[in-house]
Amino acid sequence: MRKLALSDEILLTIEKPVRYIGNEVNSVTKDLSKIDIRFAMCFPDVYEIGMSHLGIQILYDMFNKREDVYCERVYSPWVDLDKIMRKQNIPLFAVESQDPVKCFDFLGITLQYEMCYTNILQILELSQIPIWSKDRTNEDPIVIGGGPCVYNPEPIADFFDMFYMGEGETRYYELLDLYKECKKNGFDRHEFLELAAEIPGIYVPAFYDVEYNEDGTIKAMTPNNPHAPKTVRKEILLDMDTELYPDKPVVPFIKVTQDRVVLEIQRGCIRGCRFCQAGQVYRPVRERSLEYLKETAKKMLESTGHEEISLSSLSSSDYSNLKGIVEYLIDEFNGKGINISLPSLRIDAFSLDVMSKVQDIKKSSLTFAPEAGSQRMRDVINKGLTEEIILKGAAEAFHGGWNKVKLYFMLGLPGEKEEDIKGIAELSNAVAKTYYAEIPKEKRNGRVMVTASTSFFVPKPFTPLQWASMFTKEDYLGKARIVNQTMKEQLNHKSLKYNWHEADVTVLEGVFARGDRKIAQVIYTAYQEFGCVYDAWSDFFDNDKWLAAFDKCGIDIEFYTLRERSLDEVFPWDFIDVGVTKDFLKREWNKAMNGIVSPNCREKCQGCGAMTFGGGVCYENKN
Amino acid sequence: MKIRIKFSKTGCVKFMGHLDVMHYFQKAMRRAKVDIKYSEGYSPHQIMSFASPLSLGHTTSGDYFDIEVHSTGTSDEMIKRLNDVMVEGFEVLSYRKLPDDSKAAMSLVAACDYEVSFREGYEPADFEAFKKDFTLFLSQSEINVVKQTKKSERLVDIKPLIYKFNIKDKTIFMQLASGSIENLKPELVVKAFFDYKQSELSQFALLIHRTQMYADAGDEEHRVLIALEDLGEDIL
Incomplete structure (x- = not known):
């Protein structure tokens, strides 16, 4: 029987002990005596969130394909266990072997959202690894970060020994080989970091100095070590039909957020919405082949026993063989106890037809993401969805039997005026009105329900809107109040429902998204002195503590959020080359300010720079 | 099928x-x-x-x-x-x-077999003495315990729900009534003894292992317990 890191007494006291015992279906067990490198792969949030993440499943599978590497998983202990571990001085452990993380060669941490930053410090502290990279010795694991937040790693750069920029499939084996070589010759941390800095995609923060101007903006960021390149280029996978996809993903024992087979059909997005970071940094679009997807779907369902399969991509409707894969899934699995879930589909005749086959129309709702209330604003953000398209889609859906619609919007977009804000309520009303106009009384299945939700826009690095200013918390809430008031004034207000998010978190996300290295001290202070952790959870997020931490560190929030950025400002993330050039982003920013839309990648190439990777949509129909 | x-x-x-x-x-x-x-x-x-x-x-x-x-x-x-x-x-x-x-x-479930032992570190200091006292306690003609429900507390005689009992080495074997009508949990039996002795039983003290579940094929007078698997037959 496996020996667990936690005693029975602890496991019987805490919530959901299964989070910490490992042993799940398809989890990997290896003989430690035959292993050269132990890698602890961490998602810095609770198990149910972390287990739902495809990226970790891909890397876990890929690392464990190597005989000399043993990759195990680590998640944030929930607050109940956190308390016990601190009190009893129990080091954080990986779920497979139950061994302490501090004995591993690597601790990899995926960075999926900014509000997990204090959880990174929790992981390091509970692992008994020094929180600051500079304090680590040869005895400590190499702490490496990856995931979308690395497109501006600067606020957390001082906590990491290195970051991996881009998609993990391409360079990790090289990094592991290098580590093995270094270990053979008597490991020296500094030497390893120097050699690693030469691998494309690897960023070692300690090898760069940042100089600031008097106004607090960045003057220059320069390498201080000859091994470190001036710019670090993101890595991307070109062979999308790679064997590096998990045929046998780990199946959790408890219900997790994403409790299903996830089939990634493509990476990247052709659309170029100007607020969307994923749409820029994952360029160019690369599709997996239909045959590959069919085979993978089948293998994954068989190996996991999951009862549901979901397609994953930024915009599934743009996958060129969507019909092929959807029809395959329906023919092969529908009616055999397997549910098929099709998120991120554009509402049109085809999607309505397939959705009516795989879901219960009476219970399900349709989702549109107009993102902005007025056409002018949608042109600013380059969201190519018009009121006409939305109402036409809604009408078709109502005829198909649906009567619940969800609409997603953003507030706080650059150049937003009161009429744009009111437009959110007006568009919602127009959708409800369509129902009553299209569906005769005797055919109506009760009242239509239109639920509009708004989030506050956070400008992200490497997007055309990276120059945009944000607003104060009070301004954000004022905008939400206008929507709420206007909703009440609509003719069909009884069919409308409006939800909005809290504004505190938005302001902090804004600071972290475009912050520089000075922010690390604030995160450290918020965690260490004020006890901030699990900030992504509204139950635990405490804005006052954060404000106190900023105050204590003498950091002005508004410098990061409200300040106007000039087009020639040096950004903390300018040292990263994501393919998409700053010139292109400037052109798009200027077009945004003039309300000019840009066609998508398949309509007309905009010369964004991603062609440099030599693959994907940029080379479609070219020989 | x-x-x-x-x-x-x-x-x-x-x-x-x-x-x-x-x-x-x-x-x-x-x-x-x-x-x-x-x-x-x-x-x-x-x-x-x-x-x-x-x-x-x-x-x-x-x-x-x-x-x-x-x-x-x-x-x-x-x-x-x-x-x-x-x-x-x-x-x-x-x-x-x-x-x-x-x-x-x-x-169908009418009874279950359990093996109960003490978790390491929670064993009675003198197991032989415990064995003797516990056996004596269970041989009473009536064992009244306070059963707590959501609404009330009531006194219940659990003796008729204990079908079999013995202690071998350091394992307590019990066959107890189970199911929707009468149901007795093994930890409750041990708890009743500790309460009787006016001593504390830690919530972590017991290791409980179920070994069989039975249906009752008898009538109101006589119990005839049959293991649930014995109601079916192997497919050859």
Whole structure:
């Protein structure tokens, strides 16, 4: 029987002990005596969130394909266990072997959202690894970060020994080989970091100095070590039909957020919405082949026993063989106890037809993401969805039997005026009105329900809107109040429902998204002195503590959020080359300010720079 | 076709709750390609029902669930197929075909066998003395304990619900009434003794292992206990 890191007494006291015992279906067990490198792969949030993440499943599978590497998983202990571990001085452990993380060669941490930053410090502290990279010795694991937040790693750069920029499939084996070589010759941390800095995609923060101007903006960021390149280029996978996809993903024992087979059909997005970071940094679009997807779907369902399969991509409707894969899934699995879930589909005749086959129309709702209330604003953000398209889609859906619609919007977009804000309520009303106009009384299945939700826009690095200013918390809430008031004034207000998010978190996300290295001290202070952790959870997020931490560190929030950025400002993330050039982003920013839309990648190439990777949509129909 | 499956759950999977065990076996049915029947509708679920939930932290080598299948291989073949997709801690022990008119395991359970021992560090200082006192306590003609329900407290005589009892080495064996009418938990019996002795029983003191579940084939006068698996027969 496996020996667990936690005693029975602890496991019987805490919530959901299964989070910490490992042993799940398809989890990997290896003989430690035959292993050269132990890698602890961490998602810095609770198990149910972390287990739902495809990226970790891909890397876990890929690392464990190597005989000399043993990759195990680590998640944030929930607050109940956190308390016990601190009190009893129990080091954080990986779920497979139950061994302490501090004995591993690597601790990899995926960075999926900014509000997990204090959880990174929790992981390091509970692992008994020094929180600051500079304090680590040869005895400590190499702490490496990856995931979308690395497109501006600067606020957390001082906590990491290195970051991996881009998609993990391409360079990790090289990094592991290098580590093995270094270990053979008597490991020296500094030497390893120097050699690693030469691998494309690897960023070692300690090898760069940042100089600031008097106004607090960045003057220059320069390498201080000859091994470190001036710019670090993101890595991307070109062979999308790679064997590096998990045929046998780990199946959790408890219900997790994403409790299903996830089939990634493509990476990247052709659309170029100007607020969307994923749409820029994952360029160019690369599709997996239909045959590959069919085979993978089948293998994954068989190996996991999951009862549901979901397609994953930024915009599934743009996958060129969507019909092929959807029809395959329906023919092969529908009616055999397997549910098929099709998120991120554009509402049109085809999607309505397939959705009516795989879901219960009476219970399900349709989702549109107009993102902005007025056409002018949608042109600013380059969201190519018009009121006409939305109402036409809604009408078709109502005829198909649906009567619940969800609409997603953003507030706080650059150049937003009161009429744009009111437009959110007006568009919602127009959708409800369509129902009553299209569906005769005797055919109506009760009242239509239109639920509009708004989030506050956070400008992200490497997007055309990276120059945009944000607003104060009070301004954000004022905008939400206008929507709420206007909703009440609509003719069909009884069919409308409006939800909005809290504004505190938005302001902090804004600071972290475009912050520089000075922010690390604030995160450290918020965690260490004020006890901030699990900030992504509204139950635990405490804005006052954060404000106190900023105050204590003498950091002005508004410098990061409200300040106007000039087009020639040096950004903390300018040292990263994501393919998409700053010139292109400037052109798009200027077009945004003039309300000019840009066609998508398949309509007309905009010369964004991603062609440099030599693959994907940029080379479609070219020989 | 109705099938009854007997399984064990030991080791670290004892920390899985009942609902998670159900989901685990649903997924295992698909992995083992059992030709199980599904309900109708948009979110079909497998026809599967468990005899009785096992408390979190307890282990078993004699728990049951029933399924319905369209077709099946032999018992040996199906046991192998299922065990090939189990994780450490779960093992399928028998797979038997039930008569078409048989009742669900859940409604049949009348008694269970348990092995109770003390977790390391919680053993009575003098086990021989404990054995003697406990045996004496259980040989009383009446054992009244306070049973707490959500609404009230009442005095219940648990003696008639204790069918068998003995202590061998350091393991307490008990056969107790179980099911929807009369139900006695093994920890309650030990707790009653500690209360009687006016001493504290730690919530972590006991290791509880279920070894068998029975149906009662007798009448009101005489109990005739039959192990749930013996109501079915092996598929050859």
